[in-house]
Amino acid sequence: MSRTKSPDIKPSEITDESIYRSRRRFLTAASAAAAGLLLSEGRAVGASPRLPLLAAHPGPYSTDERPTSYQDITHYNNFYEFATDKYSPATLAASLVTHPWTVTVDGEVHRPGTYDIDRLVRMYPLEDRVYRFRCVEGWSMVIPWVGFPLNRLIREVRPTGNARYVKFVTVYDPKEMPNQRTDLLHWPYVEGLRLDEAMHPLTILALGLYGRVLPNQNGAPVRLVVPWKYGFKSIKSIVRISFVEKQPLTTWVRAVPSEYGFYSNVNPQDDHTPWSQARERQIGDFLRRPTLLYNGYGDQVAHLYRGMDLNRYF
Ligand SMILES: Nc1nc2c(c(=O)[nH]1)N[C@H]1C(S)=C(S)[C@@H](COP(=O)(O)O)O[C@H]1N2
Ligand SMILES: [Mo]
Numbered sequence: 001m002s003r004t005k006s007p008d009i010k011p012s013e014i015t016d017e018s019i020y021r022s023r024r025r026f027l028t029a030a031s032a033a034a035a036g037l038l039l040s041e042g043r044a045v046g047a048s049p050r051l052p053l054l055a056a057h058p059g060p061y062s063t064d065e066r067p068t069s070y071q072d073i074t075h076y077n078n079f080y081e082f083a084t085d086k087y088s089p090a091t092l093a094a095s096l097v098t099h100p101w102t103v104t105v106d107g108e109v110h111r112p113g114t115y116d117i118d119r120l121v122r123m124y125p126l127e128d129r130v131y132r133f134r135c136v137e138g139w140s141m142v143i144p145w146v147g148f149p150l151n152r153l154i155r156e157v158r159p160t161g162n163a164r165y166v167k168f169v170t171v172y173d174p175k176e177m178p179n180q181r182t183d184l185l186h187w188p189y190v191e192g193l194r195l196d197e198a199m200h201p202l203t204i205l206a207l208g209l210y211g212r213v214l215p216n217q218n219g220a221p222v223r224l225v226v227p228w229k230y231g232f233k234s235i236k237s238i239v240r241i242s243f244v245e246k247q248p249l250t251t252w253v254r255a256v257p258s259e260y261g262f263y264s265n266v267n268p269q270d271d272h273t274p275w276s277q278a279r280e281r282q283i284g285d286f287l288r289r290p291t292l293l294y295n296g297y298g299d300q301v302a303h304l305y306r307g308m309d310l311n312r313y314f
Contacts, residue, residue: 157243186251
């Protein structure tokens, strides 16, 4: 991976005026959810105008719940490489160099490769996907991601018959990520999915939110989003995706195996954490609301776990 300092995100994906206008037409004609993201000027509500726009089409599976504010999504973060509190990643992550950037895909695949982020962002049509997002700590948000289904990339690299799991790895950059100089967690951050979970159409690689490229604190330049699992599965700032035979040892399972499992499907009945998962506070709400099994995506994903004891495979 070769990465050098560059003051701005200057991706080739910046939409020119005409693409942006047609995108506005598309979006205003689209669902109330997508339209709700836009002011009359067509600019994403509250989104930082400093970040380049991403041209995307409305994607399937979007909730019509009102998205959490851009301010909250980008200033209430978990990014342990930078800090253990939620407020400082917004400023500390600014120093992370996210361009140039490459993602290496390797392991049990017929066509391994290293993808430049400028290529990755143009490889597949980008979609707007408004997803519910539930952190194991008990807060939730509604986040308008921009990305593409991970299964598109998986089909491209063609897993071998031995591939049963997918392992994701965050960048290791202790110079820019202060906590990587400590043993707070085992670094680099690692996450994993079963291959069928990774292939599920809800699973996306996100490159942006609110119609603009990802802010660093949200996992720029590319992160995973798995909306039916606790937030920690949605690993940020990915540099490697490996197809493997054995279930990968993930960062949080390694750290506290009694509380965090490999599956980590959102489950209101889950009793592994010392605190209850029955309810959540959606950021911006005053009252807590009941948490839903699979974060409300049961119709889409329950079949993946048919016959499995969720209490055992937590
Ligand atoms: N590399 C990395 N990825 C990560 C984390 C992290 O600390 N490091 N935190 C996880 C947790 S616990 C959550 S809840 C979400 C938070 O994403 P957000 O800040 O975009 O809301 O990112 C997940 N991905
Ligand atoms: Mo989390």
